[in-house]
Amino acid sequence: MSDTAQSSPGTPFDLGAYLRRIGFEGEPRADLATLRGVHLAQMRGIPFENLDALGGTAPSLDPADLTAKLLHSRRGGYCYEQNTLLACALEALGLRVTRLAARVALGAERIEDRPRTHMALLVEVPGDPQPYLADVGFGAIGALLEPVPLVAGVEFHDAGRRHRLVHAPQRGPLEMWVLQAYGPQEPEGPGGAEDAGEGPWQAQYAFTLEPFEAPDFEVVNWHIATNPRSPFSRRSYAQRVTPDRHLLLSGRLLTETRADGTVTERELTGEAEARRILDEDFGITAPEGVLLLG
Template sequence: MDAYLACVGWSGERRASADTLRSLHRAHLHSIPFENLDAVLGSAPSLALPDVEAKLVRGGRGGYCFEQNTLFAAVLKSLGFHVTMHTARVLRAGGHDAVRPRTHMLLIVRVPGEEGRYLADVGFGGATGLLEAVPLVAGTEFRAGPRLHRLVRATEHDGLLDLWVLQAPEAGVWADQYAFTLDPVAPADLEVLNWYMATSPRSPFSHTLSAHRSTPEGHLALRGHTLVATGPDGTRTERELADTDEVVRVLATDFNIAAPEGTRAAVASPTNRP
């Protein structure tokens, strides 16, 4: 815990409260970048907690949703929160007609002494991801810094459990981000999804570099050789990086990611490896 809290720059009172959950969520997101370099290099990252800690806390690296939320869940549990792991179907890529598998990991958190639950997710990566954990309440808007979200219940679906949908405004309208139920999953389930997302040729993470970093000044995203900066007001600037040397340099200077051996070869072209 000492190493983790130093990594994310958090020095609050170590007790399980809603304020702790929100502030620690924001500190994690601002400090540990999202990245999929292990998958681009051809292997699934380990989800064993000592390996995740060594990589994200001590190793100058980031990770994607399975690693990020595995680490955050362990931190929250050690502080006294009750945490369950869940999977979600990402909706924003491909629209409603493209049914994608449930390959995103999120957390549902209970605060001792409170009746309600919270959605926590430090692993979504994009500029529309949660900056802070939000109460699991339908129809209410929640603002954290420049980011606005709401949760709704889907009115039409075939499942027996309520289907929750996280939304964020895009181009002036509420856009679906992902959908999930409150049926928890086990670490063994996540191992299968982690392997698929990292190694399947059908997974976008297995062949294209993706890195994200949220800061108080905005959001940075790198996909392949394209760098996109999103300001607090939503303005976007985009540029193409010149070569693999610039990609590695930007990963280090702008994302605080120490690129592992083999990164230059893996990102030698905008489409990375076949």
């Protein structure tokens, strides 16, 4: 596999730079082991953050701009950036990727109350009849760490987290899938929910298998980044995942969830501390001029 590969016709993608940025070790191949490996490595290697949107700018989803931001600077991105980058890498590896649009269900009374504003991926591995749900851009503790097979009613353990896919009542011609996570969820996150719900299995988002294209996400990306009612334009969010902890910054609140389930929270004192925490704990150099705490 060459260091520079094609993610789509006419769009060069620097696969070598991507693999170095996420710290992937081993020989990259068009197989399930590589899919799992790069998925987990990107989750741990590139932080989630919404600082462009917080500053009033819709981040570019052009592969060249994503490469400059996510691979060659101390920045991260939110779902459209993270999953577009992963899609480019997987296509460069020779995997088939379908972009999906999902409704965030976390905290919603009804799935239908939420628009399709989240991006996820359906990945097909050569020689494997089973497609996989992949998603490195869901900024919550219920996010996937590794891809899971598109199979309903089976519990999957992905790098220490527990997930399953179930079917929602069908309201149209396409089957509705729901990703659920097991365990406590943060009570407030990018979905804007004040209550994450009750019970150990909690819905994260719902989707159909209808393909969505890059222009669809350009529109949704602009809306989410610039709409004054969007949580991403009103409050800073950052997430960092390591083997032993999940770190979440939501406005002034910094929450650390350890692998043993221990949760600690504290409020940041001001802009200077917020920038220091992002730099030291998240690996993010916050852009100048963006007010992190409002």
